[in-house]
Amino acid sequence: MSSIFSKRNMVIALIVLAFVIPFVLQNQYYLHILTLACIWSIAVYGLNLLAGFTGYLSLAHAGFFAIGAYSLGLLTVKAELSFWLAFLVAPIITMIIGTFVGIIALRTKEHFFAIYTLCVGYIIYLIIDKWDSLTGGVRGLIGIPSPANIGPISFDTPLSQYYFVLVVTLLCILMVYRIVHSLTGRTFIAIRNSEELALSLGISTAKNKLLSFVLSTFFAGVAGALYGSFIRFIGPEISYTTIMFDFLTYLIVGGIGTLSGPIVGTFLIVLLSQNLQFLQDYRMLIFGPLLTLLIIFSPRGIVGFVLTKYHQHQRKTSAVLKDARAKEG
Amino acid sequence: MLKLNSVTVNYGKYSAVRQIDIEVSEGEIVVLLGANGAGKTTTFKTISGLLKPTGGTVNFEGAPINGKSPDRIVQAGIVQCAEDRKLFPQMSVQQNLMMGGYIHRSKKTQLKESLKEVYELFPILYDKRDESARLLSGGQQQMLAIGRALMAKPKLMLLDEPSIGLAPLVVEQMFTSIQHINKDGTTILLAEQNANAALSIADKGYVFENGRIVIEGTSEELFSNDEIRKAYIGA
C-alpha cells in the first residue's frame, strides 16, 4: 500500500515540480536548458522503445531526429505550411522514411543492425549536408517559426515554449508508458528476451519489430520537430554521430530498458555538462572519466541501479515478513 | 595428490556443491557418479579454477590451489577435459592439439613427441588432422578433447562425462584408452553417468546427490551396493 502511495505521488510531485520550476528558478538559461533536455529526452524515449524494450540498438536516431526537424523546417519555411499542420506532418514523414529503413535494416541483427543503422544515419547526414537546394546544406535552415498562436495562447516567450515542450514530453512519456504496459509492450519485451521464443508463442516478430522501429522514429521525429521550432535554426550537424552518441549516453547512463531512464539520464548529463562549463578546457577531462566511471560502477544505469537496490530491499523485507509469519505460526 | 576439503560452491544463492570431501591418490582412477545436475561438473570446474569455491579448500600435491587462476592450475599439472569439450571450432585438429601443449610451447621436440603419442592413441585424429574441429563427429570431438588434454602432459586429468552421446562401441574404446593413459602414469578423475563402464576401470568412486556426496567407496564396494545397482546400473 505504501509503495503505491509513494510511487504515484512521486510522479505527481515531479509533474507539479516541472510545472512550477520556472517560477522557482526565475532563470531563462535554466529554462532553456530544461526545455532542450525535455526535447532530447523524447528522442531518447524513442531510442529506448526500440533498443531498450525490443532489443534492437539503432544508431540512426540522430538521423531521424534531423528528418523530423528538417521536415518541420522545410514545410514551414519553404512550403509555408501552417505551423501546426507542419508539426503534425513532420513526424509522419519521419515515420514513412522510418518504415522503409526499418523493413531493410531489420533483416540484420545485433552488431550488424547497429552498424547498419549507423551507416543509414551517416547517409542521412550526408544527404542533408550535400543536398543544398533542398536543405540549405551546411548553411542550415534559418527562420523556422515558433508554434503559432492557438486562440489566445501564444508561444513566443521562453516560458510558454517550455510549457508547450513539457506538455508534449509528458504526452510522449504517457504514450511510451501505455505502450510498454500494454500487450504491445509485452510483445516487444518478449522479442528482446528471445525472438525464437516469441515466434514460438505465435508472435509475428517481423511485424512487431517494424512497429517498434517506426514508433521509435516517430518519437525521434517529434523531438526533431520540437527542436526545430525551439532553436528555430537547424544545420546538418544535428544528424551527426555526435548527437547519436549523446542520445546513447543519455540512455545508458539513465538506464536502458527502464521507463524513467531516458529522462533521468538526459537531465543528469545535460545539467552535468552545463554545470561543468566553468571548468573551461578541463571540462572533458572531468566529464569523460566521470562518464566512464558511471558506466563501470553502474552498468545498468542510474535507474537500473536504483531498481536493483529496490528489488533487493523488497526481497529482504519480504523475507523478513516471511520469517515473522513463520515465527507466529 | 588431490584433496578437496569440505568444498562448497554457490551459483548466486544456490549451492550446487555442498561441503564435499574428495581424495585422489597418485596413479588412481577415481570416478564421480550422480544424476544430472548433481554437481559433478561444478566440482570439476572448481578444481580447475573456472569457479571459485564459496567455502573449503582444494589441495594439490600438498599446496592449496583454490582461488588460483585456471592457467596456473594447468601449469601445476591438472588438466580438464570439459563436458562440452570447449574445442577451438575453427582450428584444425592438429592446431587444437598444439594449443593443448601450450604450457610446453618452448619444448618443440617434446611437443612433436606428444603429438605422435596422441595420434597413436587415436589414429582417427591423425587421418583428420587438417579438418576443422567443428566438422568432426561427436565421438571424434571427444577424442580430440582428450588428446588436447594429454598434450599438456598432466599429472592429473579430469574427464567430465567423456562417454556422453557416444555410441557404445566408441564408449568401449574410450574406456580402454583411459586405462592406457592411466597406465602411462596419469592420475584420472572421471565423472560418468555410465556407472557400469566407469566402475569397471576405476579404483574408487563417489556418488553425488543434490550437491552432496552420499556414498563413497572402492569400485567393488560400489558395484555391490544395491542402491547404486538400481539407480545407475539398472540391473
Place this chain on the structure above:
Amino acid sequence: ACSNDTTAPTSSVENEGKETNEDAEIVYIGYSGPLSGPAAYYGENTLSGLQLAEEEINKEGFEVNGKKYNIQIVSLDDKYMPNEAAANAKRLVQENKTPIIYNPHSGGIAAMQVFNEQDQFIVAAYSSEPDITQVGNSLTVRIPPTYDGYIEPFTKYAMERFGPKIASLPTATQYGKDWSEALLPYWESKGGEVVYNTAIDFSKETDFFTILTNALKDDPDVLFIGGASEPTAKLAIQARELGFEGGFIVMDQAKLDEMKAISGSYETLEGAIGTMPLIFSDYPGTKPFIDSYQAKFNKDPGSEAGFHYLSLFIFVEAMKAAGSVDDAKLIHEHMQDGIDSLPEDKKVYVVEEIDENGGFNLATQYGVIEDGAVAPVE
C-alpha cells in the same frame, strides 16, 4: 559547483593579482565558440584576441558616465554547435548580463539571432556569411569583411599571371561555397574557364591526392583553395607534388603566413594571392598589436585574433559614447562613434564605418607570393 550558481564562470584569463582598478565595476563580455573538438584551434585563436584586449583595457580601465569599469571575458565552449551556442548565450545573459556576445560561426550566430533582440544583447558576429547581416537583425555587428572585395583583384592577378583555367577546391563550409559562387561566375565573365569544381571537407578527408588528381587532370592554371590555413597548405603542397605549377587563389580564411608554417617555405606557394597576413600589414595599430600578442602568446597572431582584439576596443569606445555599459540597443546605435574614436594605436585594421545592417566596412590589403616572398599588390 552545481549549487553555487551565483559565482560567474571565470574567464580563462586570471583576473586576480592585478592590482589596478580595485574599485572598478566589471562589464562582462560573452564569448561562445568551439573550445574543444576539431575546431578548437579556430576557437582559441578568436578568443586569444579578446583576451589580449581585455588585459590591455583593464590596465587602465575605462570610464563611462564618470564610472570606472573593467572588462571580463566569459568564455563558454559550444563545440561549433548552434544549439550549444544558443544555450551558452542564454546562460551568459542570464548569469552575467552580458550586453555583447561573440560567436565565430554562422550557425551559432543564426541561432542567437533568434532571440538576441528579445534578450537584448549584441551578437558580435565573426563570420563573413552574408545572411548574418541581411536578416535584418538590429543587434548584430559583423566584424570581418565580406569577401566581395577580393573577387576582382584576385581574378585579375591570377588570370594575368597564370592563365584562364581554374579548378575550384574550396572548403566545404557555407562560407567556402559562397566564396566560390561569387568568384567563379566572375572568373568566367572575364573569359576564364572553370575546369573542375568541388568542395573539400577538411574534417573528413584523410588524403587530398584523390581530389587533386581529378582537379588537375585538365591542367588548370590556377587553383582556388581555402579554409583553415593548415589543411589548405597541405592541399597546396600535395598539388605541387602532383606536378601543379600554376598559381593559387586563397580565400581569406587561410593566411599565407600560416600556410608557410606548414609548407616550410613560400616557394611552394609561389603565385598565391590572398589577404595580406596580419604580420605583413601596416595599419597604424598592427605593429603594437603583433608585439604584444607575441609577448603574450608566443606566436604570430592571425587575423581572427586581430579582428577580435580590434572589435573589443570599438565596443568599449561605443559604450563610452553611448554612456551605457548595459544597454545593448544604445551601444549598437553608437557603434559608428566607437569606430570614429578608436585610438590610432588600436587600429589593427582600419574600419571605416558600420553599415546600416551592422557590418564593418574596411579597406583590405592583399598579398601575393612572388619570388618566394610576400609582396603587396597595388
Place this chain on the structure above:
Amino acid sequence: MILQTKQLTKQFGGLVAVKNVDFNIEKRKVNAIIGPNGAGKSTFFNLISGVHRPSSGQILYKGEDITHLPANKVAELGLARTFQTTNLFEMATVFDNVVVGHRLRTRSNFFDAIFRTKRLKEEEERCKQKALEVLKFTELSHIGHQLVANISQEEKKRVAFALALATEPEIVFLDEPTAGVNPDETESLAYLIKKMVNQGITVCLIEHKMRMIMDLADRIMVLNYGEKLAEGTPSEINKNEEVIRAYLGGSGASA
C-alpha cells in the same frame, strides 16, 4: 493421429540432420523422441514448429499441410513448444513472463495501447486470467511475483510449461523438459506432464532420462544420425537390439 510427418528431411550444408522421417503423433498421448546427442531430435522439433524450413518432406496437422508456415502461424494453430535451454525473461516476474503467452489469442494493437481502449482492457484482463489459470495448473501461483532470475531450475521449467500452455495449445512439444533437474523434481515434472495429457493436450517430448520416458511415454521414436531407428511402445524399444546398441547401451556396453 493429430500430426503427421512424411519423409521429413533437413539438411544443414552437407550435414543431413533429419532424414526421411515418417512420424505420427497420437492425440492425447505422450509421444517421446529419444536418441543420442546430435541425432536430430531438436531439429525435428524445429521443423515442425516452423523455426526451420524443411529441405523436403511434409508436415500435416489435422490433415492440413503446415510444412511451410512460419513459426508464429504454427503456434496460432495450436502447436506450442518449449526449448532445450530455458529461454525466459530473467529480469521480469514469473507472472509477466506468462502473460505474453496468450498474446496470440488477442487482437489489440498499439492504438488500443495508447488510447487504452475497451478492447485492450478486456484482452489484458483475459491474458491475466489465462496467466493465473496456467500458473495454478503448473503450481506456480505462489511465486508469480518473483523475478525469474531468482527462482529454481525446476521452477523455470514449469514457467516454460506455463508459457506454452498460455497459448491454448492442442499439442505441446517439450524439448528435454527435465534436463538439469534432480530426480525428485523430475518426477514432479513428469506428474505435471501426465496432468496435461489428462486435460486433453497431446504431448510430444524429447528426453534423455530413460527411466522417466519408459514410465511416461505411450509411444517412443528413436532417432539416430537423423534417421528413424525404431518406433514402438516403451517395452518394445527397451528390447530393440539396435536401439540398445546405438543408444541405450547398458548390458551391451559392459559386456
Place this chain on the structure above:
Amino acid sequence: MELLIQQLFNGLTIGSVYALVALGLTLVYGILHIPNFAHGALYMVGGYVTLLMMTNFGAHYLLAILVSMAVVGVLSVLMERFVFYPLRHSPPIQDKVAAIGILLFLEALAQLLWGADYRTMPTPYGQVVNLFGLTLTMQRIIIVITAVTVMIALYAFLKKTFIGATIIAMAQNREGANLVGINTSKVAMLTFFIAGALAAIGASLTSPINLVFPGMGHLVILKAFVIIIIGGMGSVPGAILGGYILGFTESLGATYLSNDYKDIIAFVLLVLILTIKPNGIFAKGGV
C-alpha cells in the same frame, strides 16, 4: 587510363590507412567483443607521440614510430585494465559508452598538453617519385608497403606462432583457452597492445600527408568501424578487404561519379553489402 591508375594508387594509399586502423579495432572487437570507440583517440595519441619524439627529442622518424607504438600500446593496455576489464560481463553497449568517455578524456588531455593547433609531421621520405607517368611520393609508397607488410606479419603472427594462436584460440573459445593453460587476462592485454601499436603505426604513417591535431582520430574511426563489420568482426582478411574496398570506392567514386557524393557512394555500397550479406563478407570467427 593514366587517371585510372593514379586513382587506383590513391585508393590503395587511403585503403591501407583504413585497413591498418581497422585491423586493431577488429582484433579487439572480434576477440574481446569490445567496440572500442576510443581507438580513434589512440590513433591521435600515436600521431602526437611520433611527432614529439621527432621535434622535441630529435629522434629519427622510424625510431619515433617505434616509441609511439610502445607508448600507445601501453596506453591501450591501461585502458583494458582500468575500463574494459571491469566491464567484461556487461553488454557491449556499455563498453561503447565507457569508450566514448575515454575518447572525450584523451582528446581533452591532448588539447591541454599539446594545444589545439594543427601540426605537421616532418618525414625523411618526402621525395616525389614519378613512375610510368604516375606521381607517387615516397611516403605513400611507404604507407602501402608498410601496411601490406604489417598485415602479412600480423597474419603470420596469428597463424604461425604460439602466442598469436592464443589470441585466435581465445576468440574461438575463451574457457577452452583457459583450460589449456592460457592466461586470458594476458592475452587480452596483448591484444590491446597490438591494437594500440597498429593505431600508432597508422597515425604515424598518415600524419606526414595530413596534419596532427587533437581531433584527427575522427577522420578514420567511423569508417574503420564500418569496415570491420563489413569484413566480419574479428576477421583479419575481412578488415583488410573492407579497408581497400572503401579506399577504392572513395577514389574511384570521386573520379567517375561525383566527389561531392563520394562518401554517400561508399556508405550506400556498404549498406548494400550488408543488405545482401547481413553477416558481413567474411562470416564470423575467421581471424
